[in-house]
Amino acid sequence: MEPVKKTPFYQTHVNLGANMAAFGGYEMPLWYKTGAKQEHLAVIEQAGLFDTSHMALLTIEGKDAFALLQRSFSRDLLRCLGKEHQPLAAGRCAYGVFLLKNGTVLDDAIVYKIHDSMFMLVVNASMGEKVAAHLATYAMDVHIIDYTDRLVKLDVQGRATGKVLQQLLADPAAALDQFVYFSYRGCFEPGKANPAVFTKGGTEILLSRTGYTGEFGVEIFVQPEKALALWQEIMECGAPFGLIPCGLAARDSLRAGAMLPLSHQDIGDWIFGNTPWDFVLPTDENGSFTKEFVGDSAVINEKDKRFTYGFAGFDPRKILPGETSFVADLEGNRIGRILTCTTDMAIHRKGDEIISLIDMGEEEKTTIKGLSCGFVLVDREVEIGQRVSLVSGRRAVEVEIRKEIRPSRTAGMALSKFIALK
Amino acid sequence: MKELDELILPDDIRYSADHEWARIEDEFAYIGISDFAQDQLGDIVFVDMPEVGDSFDQGDEFGSLESVKAVSEMYMPLSGEVVEINEDLSESPELLNADPYENWIIKIRMEDLEDYDQLLDAEAYLESLEE
Structure with a gap:
């Protein structure tokens, strides 16, 4: 086995009291002293800083x-x-x-x-x-x-990101002008960008309006030798807005609630198709592909169709994926397996609806316990709103098949919702 | 994550290798999880407890704890019958993170008082964690 790598922030994580674990060949923080719950909530209400240099x-x-x-x-x-x-x-x-x-x-x-x-x-x-x-x-x-070892990546995610960037960037007005979802500024190679993006501290970055939490935010690419200075600068600019460092556990619960797949867990070595992510296929209005690409005929001709669905539970109880767990219909027939099961700490059921912490009154917020959520892979079509059972040994948890999990997500919202643009 | 020397391990209770603790009071015992266990789990979001009247042998699974990332089974450090469960934990599972000793999980009537003597004292438990 290859040795476990460390990102330039390894010592920073340890100094912050992070619970570290190997993930994707790197020693990464699962959560810091604040705990995964507070980190998840910080991204919903303010902002979080993630080391994603393992990408x-x-x-x-x-x-x-x-x-x-x-x-x-x-x-x-x-x-x-x-x-x-x-x-x-x-x-x-x-x-x-x-x-x-x-x-x-x-x-x-x-x-x-x-x-x-x-x-x-x-x-x-x-x-x-x-x-x-x-x-x-x-x-x-x-x-x-x-380029993996030549750049590191820090994500700032959450609705306060715009305000953090206004403090962080040397020329925020220029960098944030028309800065729409899935656009970027700057270059991966310093000195090549036109125009380049600098922080006030003089660090050149690539600033991408993307992320993996479902919330408004950016991914920032920087050279490894500037990594620690950038972390420090982001923390200083972000602290007044409630930004805290967040680990992979919060990243996982945030992305699951946002219906985002984790590669090699929710999508992987089985035929892609009939998933909540079919928008990545080049399908036109008539259901045909607009181009030829590798894998297309296998996707079209799949015989034993399998279906991937998002789900949300009725309380925080989980059944974890694994060899001993499975998905059953309400008659108890085994119909598939669990891909992801985690707890979105910022959602709550109110009657038939799921509501987000961000839409709750201060008092209501204190009662929130979170809901289990994730993805299942099953051998038949299941209607949205139907219930299935997640089973492991003597434990069983009923969950609802959902098209969406956490409402009021901010990832794609206009920048002007969060900061005043000149 | 806490360093071993940061762990709180009271010496008036005994510990199991599965990171549960027991405190005896006459023929009863309170059972909970250790500081090490709560620190490893991280934020606890749900406590699945047995019912009053359930009987378990030492080593039996009696419930589970759910953190944001994991589900962990809890195992009986002692044999006995559940006489009370800590209802506060259904409403506020995070109490286990805040103080895992003040916040016991179940109270049992012990079957055999000698079970307790087989459990680890704080020093032996700490040694088992160092291994």
Whole structure:
């Protein structure tokens, strides 16, 4: 086995009293002294700072860069932006998956367009080499560089992010102008950006309006030697707005409540399709694919269809994924397995509805206990609103199949909702 | 995460290798989880408790604790019958994080007082954690 790696923030995490664990080949913080619950709530109400340097990063440059991605990536790069189906433009990025020929998922990724013949890819921890090797098999005229160890990433997530950025950035008005969801500013390579983005402390960054919590926020890429200074600067700018460091446990519960999949857990080595994430497939209004890409026929021709659904429980009780647990219909028939089961600490049931902490009165907030939520993979179609049972040994928890889990999410909201723009 | 020397391990109670503790009072025993257990689990969001009248043997699973990330079973440090459960924990499971000793989980009528002598004292429990 490969040795467990450390991010540049390892000592920072330890000094903050983090509960550390290996994840994706890196020693990462699960939670800090504040605890995962407060961290989850901080992102809903204020903001959280996440070390996500374990994520891998590739650049693809060359004459065939666009053709390679159009052939290998699930999104149609000619029509993946917005309701108007615009092509991916420089300064914008798109989320999708890389499928293998057999229709199973190699990994999910965000593809950033730098210019017509250059793209940057963010893939999952320890997946950089594998995705690069996969793309190399297409034998096209491109140059692929694994940038993973040359950049680190910090995410600031939560509705206070806009205010934190106003304090952090040297020229916030310029950097935040038209800064829409799935766009970015700056460059992964210092000195190459036009215009570049600097912090007040003089650190050059790539600022991306993306994230993995379902809440308004950014992902910030920086060179490893500037990493600690940037952490410090973000903490200082963020503290007045309630920003706290957050670990992977809060990241997991936030993303599950936001209906976001974890690669190799909710999507993986089974055929992709019939998931809450089918929007990453290049499907037009008539249900046909708008381009040919690797894995497409396997997805279309799948015979033994399986279905992935989000679910939410009625209290915080969980049944964890594993060999001893399964999903059953209410007659007790085994119909599938649990992919993710965690507790979204910021939601609560009120009659038939789920409401978010952010929409509650101060008094009501104190009663919130959270709801279990996650994803199941089952062998039949189940209607939204139906109940299924998660079972492990003597324990069983009834949950509701849902299209959405945590309401009032902020990820895609206009920046003007959070800060006054000049 | 707490360093071992930061753990609070009162010496008027005894511990099991499964990180439960027991405090005896006449023929009764209060049962809870150790500071180590609550620190490892992180924020506890739900306590699944047995019912009054349930009987368990030493080592039996008697309930579970759910943190944000994990579900952990609790095992009986002693044999006996449940005579009371700590109702406060249904409303406020986080009390176990705040003070795992003040906040016991169940009270049992012990079957065999000698069971208690087999449990670890604070020093032996700490040693078992150091291994």
